[in-house]
Amino acid sequence: MHIRNKWLLISVGLGVLLNPLNSSMIAVAIARMQQVYHLAYTEVSWVIFVFYLASAVAQPVMGKASDLFGLKKIFLAGLVIAFIASLLAPLSPYFGLLLVFRILQAIGTSMLVAVGMAIVRIHITEKQATALSVMSIFLSGAAALGPFIGGILIHWWDWQAIFIVNIPFIVASYVLAWRFIPNVQQPTSLTRQLSLRKWLALIDAPGILLFTVGLVGLLVGLLSSKSYGHLSIKIVIVSLIGLVSLGAFVRYELKTQTPFIPLRTFAKYPAMTRVNIAYMLVNTLYYSLFFGLPTYLQTVRHLSEFHTGLLMLSLGLCSLVVSPLAGRWIDKSGPQPALLLSAILMTLGSLWIVTWQPTSPMISVCLALAAFGVSNGLNNVGMQAALFQHSPKDIIGVASGLFNTSRYLGTILSSLLISIVMGDTFDTGGLRILGMILTVIALYLIFMNRKRSPSSLPNTDHSH
Structure with missing residues (x-):
């Protein structure tokens, strides 16, 4: 494999590992976050919910966005967003603010996963199967070692370290990606000529909104009823909003030409x-x-x-x-x-x-x-x-x-x-x-x- 391709592979690999690494390191940080923010498990578990929900929405959307803006731009933008989230999350005085940065982290790292494999497929034509297998090692290895790495970091420092540890990976990936991912002029395509309204229709923004509101509504209803031990009018209303939104989502997805799911x-x-x-x-x-x-x-x-x-x-x-x-x-x-x-x-x-x-x-x-x-x-x-x-x-x-x-x-x-x-x-x-x-x-x-x-x-x- 050419030396430039090797560096390209490393730059992409350092980026894509961030999503599985951050989804797995959190497993050993939950108990510590309960102590720090004085919250019950059902409340702290939102740090898991929001990451996977944001990832589920962001990955397909960013895959389509790469056709409009280009693979390299989406990859670099994902690194910047992940950097901001990793830098600010440890400073969160409130758990709600931490959730915001956790969502931001999920979006940024999902951008990297969404286009990372495509970058490798397009720009590495020599020994492509080997290159893709290396990428899978980055992904699976990060997920497998995440709890162990998180355990070490929290033991020697504190929960903030599981965010700060991302920064060296992000900086290295950005420098290498800027240098080794080719600047390819995006071919003129239909998506590049779309208005904002048509672009939102293409990515199925209404479907994404209904899906997100429905899932969040049901989760809030179920977890709140568990925490409080009884059903209140507020919990029932939130749960109904979730159910109605999911029903509307199913109906809408069956009719639209470009469904999210x-x-x-x-x-x-x-x-x-x-x-x-x-x-x-x-x-x-x-x-x-x-x-x-x-x-x-x-x-x-x-x-x-x-x-x-x-x-x-x-x-x-x-x-x-x-x-x-x-x-x-x-x-x-x-x-x-x-x-x-x-x-x-x-x-x-x-x-x-x-x-x-x-x-x-x-x-x-x-x-x-x-x-x-x-x-x-x-x-x-x-x-x-x-x-x-x-x-x-x-x-x-x-x-x-x-x-x-x-x-x-x-x-x-x-x-x-x-x-x-x-x-x-x-x-x-x-x-x-x-x-x-x-x-x-x-x-x-x-x-x-x-x-x-x-x-x-x-x-x-x-x-x-």
Whole structure:
């Protein structure tokens, strides 16, 4: 690979790792933020909700924006926004202001992910497969090591360090990107000639607004009723606004020509829809453990952030090690056997959580984390392969977008599940109930994968 391409790859990689790194480091910071801002878990959990909600909206929008402004400009702008958020978030005197900077951080880092892979595909033509695999290492490695890095930073400094640590990555990425990403003149296209009103219609601004208002309304209603222990008129009104907005969103998306989430595609390709449902459930299950366990270990088992991050490292490392091995297995046998094994491991891990006592040895925690880590490594490759298997080639771009949306919805649902089940006071009993629910989800995934054996899968390659 040419030396210039290597530096381009590094510049993009340093940028795209920021999104998974910041979505995972926060897992070990929740308990500390509860102490600092004197908030309950259901309130602090918004720091997770807003990041994934903003990412779900920003990534497809910024992908379209790159056609108007160019890949390099969007990438550099994303770095600037991420820099501002990382610099100001640690100074937040109020939790509400921290949420604003967290949203800003999600938008900035999503801009990098949205165009980063496209930059590599367009500008690195030599050994492109190798380049893309390096990019996936940046993404998966950052997600896997995030809790460990966050644990070290909070242990030696404080929660502000998980934002400040971004700044060296951002500065290095900006300098290298400015130097090595080519300045390509954007070809004159239809989008460059659009008015603001038509541009908003193209990105489906009404759909995005209805989706955001609906989801936020429902989350506020559910979490508020859990926190206060009763239904008030205000909670009912907010929940109804959420439900009505989501209903209007579904109706609007079925009619518009450029939907934010193309719901018609789900109805047209049921096999692909099942893959997305399974992926949403997998992420709900995985991230319930990913976000719930660190807070449990710190508040109930009284582990430090450092030791919590060290324990969570077994989850990430198992996932990283298994992913390439899973790729070879899936190439030979297809995704179904790997996905079935993954569901079995998640079931065993969830059942293992149900047996935990306040004095259970830490090796027991490691075993459960290892089971979930291996299953996540299998899912990382297996779900993507299943998507390609069940998606017609002529809509693979749309299918990939829906796939990412399913992941974000799964992560949001995971945090909601933790808040509802565990409430504001984490204890072993609540963790057992969470383990039971996760066991039911995992058993359903086993059922889904056993039902869809390779021999019974329909051929959905509509590549005509």
